[in-house]
Each structure stands twice: as C-alpha cells, then as structure tokens.
Amino acid sequence: xxxxxxxxxARDQFWSGFLSTMTIFGVSISAAFVIGxxxxxxxxxxxxxxxxxxxxxIDGMRMLPFLILAYLLYYGLxxxxxxxxxxxxxxxxxxxxHGCYFAEIFRGTRLTFPPGQVEAAKxxxxxxxxMFLRLILPQxxxxxxxxxxxxxxxxxxxxxxxxxxxxxxxxxxxxSLSGTYFIPTEAFIVVIGCYWAVSIVMEVIIKQCGRxxxxxxxxxx
Amino acid sequence: MPETxxxxxxxxxxxxxxxxxxxxxxxxxxxxxxxxxxxxKGDVVTILGSSGSGKSTLLRCINWLExxxxxxxHIAGERIGVTDEGRAMSVKALARVRAKTGMVFQSxxxxxxxNVLHNVTEAPIHVLGKSRHEAEAHxxxxxxxxxxxxxxxxxxxxxxxxxxxxxxxxxALAMQPEVxxxxxxxxxxxxxxxxxxxxxxxxxxxxxxxxVIVTHEMSFARSVSDQVVFLEKGLIIEQADPExxxxxxxxxxxxxxxxxxx
Numbered sequence: 001x002x003x004x005x006x007x008x009x010a011r012d013q014f015w016s017g018f019l020s021t022m023t024i025f026g027v028s029i030s031a032a033f034v035i036g037x038x039x040x041x042x043x044x045x046x047x048x049x050x051x052x053x054x055x056x057x058i059d060g061m062r063m064l065p066f067l068i069l070a071y072l073l074y075y076g077l078x079x080x081x082x083x084x085x086x087x088x089x090x091x092x093x094x095x096x097x098h099g100c101y102f103a104e105i106f107r108g109t110r111l112t113f114p115p116g117q118v119e120a121a122k123x124x125x126x127x128x129x130x131m132f133l134r135l136i137l138p139q140x141x142x143x144x145x146x147x148x149x150x151x152x153x154x155x156x157x158x159x160x161x162x163x164x165x166x167x168x169x170x171x172x173x174x175x176s177l178s179g180t181y182f183i184p185t186e187a188f189i190v191v192i193g194c195y196w197a198v199s200i201v202m203e204v205i206i207k208q209c210g211r212x213x214x215x216x217x218x219x220x221x
Numbered sequence: 222m223p224e225t226x227x228x229x230x231x232x233x234x235x236x237x238x239x240x241x242x243x244x245x246x247x248x249x250x251x252x253x254x255x256x257x258x259x260x261x262k263g264d265v266v267t268i269l270g271s272s273g274s275g276k277s278t279l280l281r282c283i284n285w286l287e288x289x290x291x292x293x294x295h296i297a298g299e300r301i302g303v304t305d306e307g308r309a310m311s312v313k314a315l316a317r318v319r320a321k322t323g324m325v326f327q328s329x330x331x332x333x334x335x336n337v338l339h340n341v342t343e344a345p346i347h348v349l350g351k352s353r354h355e356a357e358a359h360x361x362x363x364x365x366x367x368x369x370x371x372x373x374x375x376x377x378x379x380x381x382x383x384x385x386x387x388x389x390x391x392x393a394l395a396m397q398p399e400v401x402x403x404x405x406x407x408x409x410x411x412x413x414x415x416x417x418x419x420x421x422x423x424x425x426x427x428x429x430x431x432x433v434i435v436t437h438e439m440s441f442a443r444s445v446s447d448q449v450v451f452l453e454k455g456l457i458i459e460q461a462d463p464e465x466x467x468x469x470x471x472x473x474x475x476x477x478x479x480x481x482x483x
C-alpha cells in the first residue's frame with residue numbers, strides 16, 4: 001500500500017478535520033464581521049473617551065501575534081477563573097482578532113465617506129442608527145470588498161494555529177496522520193490543497209459580489 | 222415657564238417658516254446677525270447675496286444642519302432644535318421636525334448604493350414608516366413629476382448632474398415636507414443642464430409648494446419668487462417682492478450686485 005492509499009483510507013479523519021475547520025472559520029468570521037461593524041458604529045461621531053479606548057484596543061490587537069492571543073485565551077484566562085475549552089478559546093481568539101482587523105478596514109474607508117451623504121440623511125430625518133445601518137454600512141462593505149476577501153483568507157489560515165491549543169481541525173488531522181504513518185509530505189500536501197480550494201472558492205465568490213458594487217459605481221472591476 | 226395658553230406654542234398656520242433674531246458664528250466670525258424672516262405657506266422666497274454672505278448658512282439653520290447661537294426657527298409652528306423647556310432637542314425629536322423640511326443640495330448627495338426609485342422611497346419607508354407599496358407608488362408619481370420615471374431602476378452613477386438633481390428633488394418631495402429648501406441647486410451643473418432643473422423647480426412653485434431657494438440665477442429668482450431677500454455679511458439688507466427688488470432696490474449695494482450679475 002503506498003502512502004496515498006494510506007491517506008485515502010484515513011479520509012474520514014481528514015473530512016472531519018476539514019468540517020471542523022470550516023465550522024470554526026464560519027462561526028469566527030461571522031462573529032468577527034459583526035464585531036467589526038459594531039466597532040465601526042461605536043467609532044462614529046465625535047472623539048469621546050470610548051472612541052479613544054476603542055482605537056487603542058483595536059491597534060493593540062492588530063499588533064499582537066495571533067498565536068499569543070490564542071494562548072492567552074486558552075492558558076491565561078483560567079487564572080482569572082474563566083475556563084474556555086479549546087474550541088471556544090480558538091473561536092473567541094479568531095473572532096476578536098479579525099474583528100479588530102475588520103474594524104480597521106471599515107474605519108479607513110469610513111474616513112473617506114462623503115459627508116454630504118450624511119447631511120442628506122440627516123435632512124431626511126434619519127437618526128444615527130438607521131443612517132448607519134441603511135446608508136453608511138452597506139456602502140462601506142461594498143467599497144471594502146477586496147480587502148475583506150483578503151482578510152477572509154488570513155482568517156482561514158489562522159485557524160491552522162489552533163492545532164497548538166489542541167483544537168481538532170484540519171491541520172491537526174494532518175499532523176496526527178503524518179505522525180502515525182510517518183507520511184508528512186503527502187499529508188500536508190492534502191491539507192494545502194484543502195486550504196487552497198477553500199481560498200479559491202472564496203476569491204471567486206468575493207469577485208462575483210463585485211458585480212453588485214461595480215453596477216453602483218463603487219469599483220471598476 | 223408660566224402658562225401662556227395657546228399662543229405660546231402655536232404660530233398662525235399659514236406661516237411655513239418663521240425665523241426670529243437668528244445669529245450664528247463660526248469661531249469668531251459672525252455669519253448671521255439678527256436675521257428675521259417669515260415664509261408664508263405656498264410662497265417662494267429666494268435668498269441672494271455674494272459668496273460668504275451667509276445665505277447657505279441661513280438655509281442650513283432652517284433644518285438645523287447648522288446650529289445657531291441665538292434666535293429661534295419654527296417650521297409649521299413647531300420650533301426646531303430646542304424644546305419648550307429651552308433644552309437641546311433629543312436626536313429623535315430633531316429628526317422628526319427635520320422631516321418636515323426637504324432639502325436639495327448643491328452636490329445632489331444621492332445615495333449611490335440605491336437605485337433611483339429606492340433613493341426616493343428610503344426615507345418615507347425608514348423614517349416616516351410608510352409601507353413599501355405606498356412609498357413606491359408615491360415615488361413613481363414624483364419621479365414622473367420631475368421627468369425621471371424612465372430611470373427608476375438606474376443607479377445614480379449612470380445619471381447626468383441634471384438628472385441626479387431632479388431625483389434629489391423627488392427624494393425631498395417624498396417626505397411631503399412643509400417647506401422645500403434648495404441650496405444652490407444648479408451651481409454644480411454644466412450650463413446646458415441648468416435649465417431642466419430650474420424648470421422642475423418652477424413647476425413646483427406653480428403647484429403651490431413652499432420653497433426657500435439660495436441661488437445665483439437672477440432671472441430665475443425674478444420669475445419664480447414671491448419674495449427676494451438679499452444677505453450681506455450676515456445681515457438682511459434688502460427684502461422685497463421681485464419686481465421692486467430687481468428694478469427699484471433701495472440699497473446701493475444691491476443695485477451694484479444686480480449690475481454685476483446681469
């Protein structure tokens with residue numbers, strides 16, 4: 001039996017690792033997106049203490065290696081009496097970390113948002129919350145689409161770090177198979193293929209969404 | 222505050238906008254000085270003056286996009302920006318009073334992610350709480366009125382400046398405002414597109430809409446106005462019916478201005 005046949009027989013292990021990775025990715029990136037939007041909303045308006053603290057928090061997170069944050073949540077929080085299992089530590093770390101990146105991407109684009117549109121919204125009786133949700137946020141998302149796509153790929157790759165805090169995901173599956181049968185090259189080639197495949201699918205989807213914004217004059221794809 | 226009965230909060234209903242003793246400064250520069258102006262329901266008032274005279278600021282105070290330091294503004298009898306107790310209005314209350322005005326901007330400010338129809342229905346649905354069905358029917362009527370119904374599904378980036386401005390007018394009308402405010406509606410347009418926008422505004426005046434218009438188009442001001450106001454350094458120095466204003470102005474400054482803007 002050659003190495004590839006061994007891997008084929010262990011396909012269930014890969015498959016469950018893959019599903020686990022996709023679940024972690026899906027849950028954490030959705031949470032990160034919401035966190036990014038909420039942070040953008042909190043950064044609206046004048047410079048208050050909240051906005052300054054939030055900016056410091058966002059920058060602090062962005063300047064932190066992701067693995068350290070995952071370690072901190074998994075190994076550090078129990079000393080504060082908060083015990084999260086590996087899965088939730090991983091998802092929490094991904095959500096918070098990439099949430100801050102999302103917020104920063106949104107914020108950069110928000111700075112160039114035409115103030116006239118905000119005035120028009122005010123003049124038509126919009127309050128802050130509705131204006132944000134209906135007029136500002138949709139445009140910011142359309143405008144930041146390519147950057148968001150990029151960030152999704154980063155987040156996907158970061159899920160691989162979670163093997164170190166014992167989350168049973170795709171990289172963990174490959175790691176365990178390569179250890180058991182001593183076939184690291186083949187095992188990791190399969191994993192690379194999986195990450196590439198998911199990334200390519202995301203790229204295509206994000207590109208397709210571009211039609212939506214091109215029609216509205218947001219970019220020239 | 223003592224009870225003073227009805228006259229305390231109620232203005233005569235035929236007054237659409239009443240501005241009293243309005244003053245406003247930016248830093249130390251006084252841009253409006255003790256301005257008083259009354260706009261009757263159905264009237265068209267144009268505000269003229271050179272750049273920096275405060276005319277746009279005056280217009281923007283009416284819907285509280287600028288907050289004056291002193292004085293009061295009532296829209297259809299309701300004070301904007303300040304509560305009966307003299308405190309700043311809550312965001313919600315302010316939004317409600319603002320919705321009684323419709324504003325058309327120099328730079329159109331359409332929302333580019335929404336198509337023409339949805340630009341017009343956005344505020345009626347999400348501010349006034351109208352049903353989508355009702356809002357769309359009304360919006361199509363208004364787009365028809367401004368000659369833009371054939372572009373209902375187009376996005377703003379595909380329209381010319383004049384078309385954008387006509388959509389912006391429909392969008393403001395959709396709020397069924399007590400008064401329409403126009404802030405130099407043709408200043409950002411190519412000369413050959415000015416006419417179509419002015420024609421729409423003229424047709425609105427014929428329909429009896431109350432309008433306050435800041436403009437540099439003299440002949441338009443002359444033909445459309447019931448009242449012309451001239452601002453100079455934040456003061457109203459001339460206020461008259463258009464005939465008197467354009468042929469027999471009482472101040473030297475206005476005569477010079479009209480001479481230069483012929």
